[in-house]
Amino acid sequence: MTKKEALLKYTLRLADNASILGHRLGEWCGHGPVLEQDIAMTNIALDLIGQARNYYQYAAKLEAAGKTEDDYAYLRDPLDYYNLLLLEQPNGNFAHSIVRQYFFDIFHYLFLTALMSSKDKQLAAIAEKSIKEVTYHKKWSGDWILRLGDGTELSNEKMQTAINVLQTYVGELFLMDEVDEMMVKENIGVDLAPIKEEWTRIVQEHFTEAKLKLPDATWTQKGGKQGYHSEHLGYILADMQYLQRTYPGAVW
Amino acid sequence: MKDINIEDQFQAKIDAEIKIEPKDWMPDEYRKTLIRQISQHAHSEIVGMLPEGNWITRAPTLRRKAALLAKIQDEAGHGLYLYSAAETLGVARIDMLNDLHSGKAKYSSIFNYPTLTWADMGTIGWLVDGAAIMNQIPLCRCSYGPYSRAMIRVCKEESFHQRQGYEILLTMMKGTDAQKRMVQDALNRWWWPAISMFGPNDAESPHSKQSMAWKIKRFSNDDLRQKFIDVTAEQAKILGVTIPDPELKWNEERGHYDFGQINWDEFWEVVKGNGPCNRERLEARRQAWEEGAWVREAATVYAEKKARKNQEAA
Ligand SMILES: [Fe+2]
Ligand SMILES: [Fe+2]
Numbered sequence: 001m002t003k004k005e006a007l008l009k010y011t012l013r014l015a016d017n018a019s020i021l022g023h024r025l026g027e028w029c030g031h032g033p034v035l036e037q038d039i040a041m042t043n044i045a046l047d048l049i050g051q052a053r054n055y056y057q058y059a060a061k062l063e064a065a066g067k068t069e070d071d072y073a074y075l076r077d078p079l080d081y082y083n084l085l086l087l088e089q090p091n092g093n094f095a096h097s098i099v100r101q102y103f104f105d106i107f108h109y110l111f112l113t114a115l116m117s118s119k120d121k122q123l124a125a126i127a128e129k130s131i132k133e134v135t136y137h138k139k140w141s142g143d144w145i146l147r148l149g150d151g152t153e154l155s156n157e158k159m160q161t162a163i164n165v166l167q168t169y170v171g172e173l174f175l176m177d178e179v180d181e182m183m184v185k186e187n188i189g190v191d192l193a194p195i196k197e198e199w200t201r202i203v204q205e206h207f208t209e210a211k212l213k214l215p216d217a218t219w220t221q222k223g224g225k226q227g228y229h230s231e232h233l234g235y236i237l238a239d240m241q242y243l244q245r246t247y248p249g250a251v252w
Numbered sequence: 253m254k255d256i257n258i259e260d261q262f263q264a265k266i267d268a269e270i271k272i273e274p275k276d277w278m279p280d281e282y283r284k285t286l287i288r289q290i291s292q293h294a295h296s297e298i299v300g301m302l303p304e305g306n307w308i309t310r311a312p313t314l315r316r317k318a319a320l321l322a323k324i325q326d327e328a329g330h331g332l333y334l335y336s337a338a339e340t341l342g343v344a345r346i347d348m349l350n351d352l353h354s355g356k357a358k359y360s361s362i363f364n365y366p367t368l369t370w371a372d373m374g375t376i377g378w379l380v381d382g383a384a385i386m387n388q389i390p391l392c393r394c395s396y397g398p399y400s401r402a403m404i405r406v407c408k409e410e411s412f413h414q415r416q417g418y419e420i421l422l423t424m425m426k427g428t429d430a431q432k433r434m435v436q437d438a439l440n441r442w443w444w445p446a447i448s449m450f451g452p453n454d455a456e457s458p459h460s461k462q463s464m465a466w467k468i469k470r471f472s473n474d475d476l477r478q479k480f481i482d483v484t485a486e487q488a489k490i491l492g493v494t495i496p497d498p499e500l501k502w503n504e505e506r507g508h509y510d511f512g513q514i515n516w517d518e519f520w521e522v523v524k525g526n527g528p529c530n531r532e533r534l535e536a537r538r539q540a541w542e543e544g545a546w547v548r549e550a551a552t553v554y555a556e557k558k559a560r561k562n563q564e565a566a
Contacts, residue, residue, distance in 0.1 A: 023309060026317070029324050030305035031536065033544025035298070035332055042325040049318045056314070070313045094547045150557065151550025158546065236309075243312035243370060250428050252312035252370065252420075 006182040007120065008062050009082065010189055012072065013179075013225055014123075015055030016083035019073055021104060022048030023236060024091055033094055040140055044101070047133040054126045061122075074244035078233045085224040086169035088233045095155070095162040098144045103166060105138035106202055107173045110195045119187040142206060149210025159212055171220025173199070179225075266467050271397035274340040282466055285459065286396050287341050289468065291348045294334035295359035297327045298352075299533050303367045304376060312370060319416060320373060326409045333402040340398045353538050361519065362445050364527030371424060371434035372442070377417015379439075379446035379484065385410045386480045387450065390470035399468075418487065425492055439488070440496045447511075448519045450477040456516075478508055485509050 025045035032038030056069035086104060091097045112134055115127035148155040174196035176184075183189025200214075207214050223229065243252065258277055265272065272278055301324045308324070311317035335345045351357035362380055367373070388410065391403040424431040451457055451473040463469035471479075481500075488495050499512035522530070 019314070026308045026321055029308055029321060030301035030328075031540040033540070033547040035328055035335075037547075038301075039325055039328050039332075042321055042328070046318055046321055046325070049314060049321070053314050053318075073314055074312075093543065147551050147554040148547070151554040152546070154546050155550030239309040242310050247428065247430055250312075250431060251423060251426070252316055 001178060001182065003182065003186060004062065006179045007188060008059055009179050010183050011055050011059045011062060011123070013082040014126075015052045015059060015072065016081050017087055017104075017108075018048040018055065019052035020081075020083040020233070020236065021087040021101075022046075022052060023240060024087065024089075024097075024100075027091055028097065041097075044137050044140065047130075047137070051126065051130045051133070054129070058122050058126065070244070074241045078229050078237055079227045081229065081233060081237070082225050082227060083229075083233075084169070084172050085221055085230055086166065086172065088224070088230060088236060089166065089169065090232060092162065092165075093158060095148060095158040096166065098141055098148065099159065099162040099166050101137070102141035102145050103170055103173070103203075105134065105141050106199055107195065109134050109138050110198055111190055111192075114190040114195065118189070123188065145206060145212070146210045149207070149212040156211060159210075163207075163212060164215060167215055167217065168219055168221045171217055172222045172224060175220070175222055175225070177225065263465075266395045266465075269393075269395075269467075271400065272395050273397045281462070282468075283341050285463060285466070285468060286399065287338055287343050290334055290338040290341070290399055291343070291351070292358050292360075294331050294338060294348065295352045295357055296363065297331035297334060299359045299363045299537060300380075301327050302533050302536055303363055303365070303529070304373060306367045307370060307373050310370070311373075316373075316420070323377070323413050323416065326413065330406045330409070333405060337396075337398040337402040349541065353534070353541060355525070355534065358523070360449060361522040361527060362449050363533060364522050364530045365441065365445055366529050368441070369434040369438060371421065371431075371438035374417045374420030374424065374435070375438040375442045377413050377415075378421060378487070379417075379442050380449070381410050381413040381417060382484065383446050383449040383480055385414060386476050390476075391468075393467070393470060395467040418491075421491055421493075435491075436493050439493050443496050444514060444518075445522075447477055447481060448514055450474070450480065452516070452519075481509050481511055 022045045025041050025048065028041045029038065029045070032041055052073070053069050056072045059072055060067045060069060084104075086100060089096070089100055109131070112127040112131045116124055116131065118124040118127065145159070148159045150156070174192040176192050180189055180192065184191050204214055221230075243250075259279060262272075262276075262278060262282075265276075272282075304320060304324050304327075308317065308320055311320050335348060338348060339345060348357065352359070362383075367376070385407060388403050388407050392400055392407055394400040394403065421435050424435050454460060454472045454474045457473055460469060460472060464472075485495060485500060485502075497512045499510060501510050502508075503510045521527070525531075
């Protein structure tokens with residue numbers, strides 16, 4: 001793998017993460033538990049889709065093959081999608097969506113903080129632009145961790161169930177592969193080992209306050225970053241890509 | 253004696269275009285009319301999120317997806333302003349929502365029609381937001397202060413929605429035959445429901461006269477409908493689509509378009525609950541509310557716990 005190929009893949013991973021989670025949050029629009037939270041989730045969806053567009057546009061520039069942001073989002077198959085498995089998991093109930101969001105937000109914040117000093121000017125710039133938004137995301141989901149963890153017995157139980165279900169996807173956030181190694185070596189990418197430590201510390205502290213438990217990892221589901229997904233991504237893309245695939249070349 | 257006096261004073265204020273504010277005296281009927289109208293309006297914003305929400309996951313480009321999400325989010329915001337405006341009249345949001353969920357309160361019938369293709373996203377913006385603007389611009393001058401101020405904010409965003417919707421259609425009309433077909437079909441389906449949004453003919457509109465005197469309403473249903481049709485017929489020409497009304501024709505003498513009869517039987521059937529999506533829309537709102545119950549309860553309990561802790565610390 002050349003450095004250029006690695007950088008493209010690295011960028012697409014970041015784009016896909018933002019796009020897929022934004023897509024999932026968009027499914028909540030109109031169905032939230034209360035109007036104010038409906039608006040908040042749409043806000044986060046919009047931030048993430050905006051970030052995805054920045055990364056896809058950069059990918060198009062890197063690849064220099066005349067592609068657009070939409071070619072990446074709408075015309076790649078699941079095998080060529082590189083988002084983390086966590087982010088494609090279904091919305092479930094509000095607890096699932098909050099835990100998914102919170103796990104990612106803490107990671108995302110730490111990751112972008114490090115990415116801001118990337119040697120790659122464009123990635124650093126996108127990270128810097130995104131960090132303000134993500135600071136708000138992690139505040140929002142973090143507040144809900146407290147409210148629901150330390151709310152009623154029922155809400156605590158629902159949260160703990162969601163945590164236990166989603167915990168198996170956490171390990172993938174910190175898994176390094178060849179692409180990551182190469183990007184770290186070039187001072188472009190982020191070393192995930194210290195992020196894992198910091199993430200675990202923050203989440204454990206927060207969970208203790210929220211009367212929740214972060215179970216010990218027993219098994220890590222992985223593959224998303226390499227294009228091997230859960231069954232859910234196929235359905236996400238079937239919806240997302242429907243118009244572009246049905247009417248090739250049409251302008252919308 | 254005293255009552256007559258105060259009522260005269262109230263009407264004098266309205267005639268002098270002085271806004272009525274929440275703490276001012278107002279006739280019970282004025283209050284009731286406003287609560288009914290503003291809460292119906294708020295419900296329409298919220299239920300109106302659903303037909304467009306139906307296309308978020310299938311929006312054809314990232315730009316369109318973001319624009320659609322932002323548009324629907326605006327509608328949620330309109331709902332919020334309007335519930336707040338209604339609350340200034342002494343009714344709680346929860347009571348209004350209960351009335352929506354029980355089917356007692358109404359919302360605009362237009363949202364009981366299905367969104368079948370992407371062209372519906374353009375057509376709703378063009379016609380539904382367009383008709384909403386026509387209805388709402390006069391409301392910016394409504395005699396009740398909080399409603400009038402809410403409408404000023406709402407109208408700015410609605411006109412943006414309308415332009416955005418129209419632009420979706422313009423893009424599609426420059427595209428393939430399949431796209432053009434979608435646009436014409438969407439217009440065929442939405443046209444009559446859209447012009448019905450102005451409500452029954454003036455002769456059939458029971459509340460209109462009093463609302464005009466109170467300056468809640470400024471123009472009659474038929475006047476607004478005519479104005480909308482005059483503007484929209486021209487926009488349809490630019491777009492290159494045919495409005496599905498064989499009687500639509502410019503009338504030189506009147507200086508307006510003539511148009512055909514609205515099918516009022518269908519209109520009243522949809523109002524009564526027999527539109528294609530009445531059941532789904534209400535069910536979606538109820539389900540969201542019921543499934544959110546544990547979340548709202550937990551938030552309340554947590555806030556109480558926190559307040560207690562702060563008190564103990566103080
Ligand atoms: Fe609106
Ligand atoms: Fe609107």
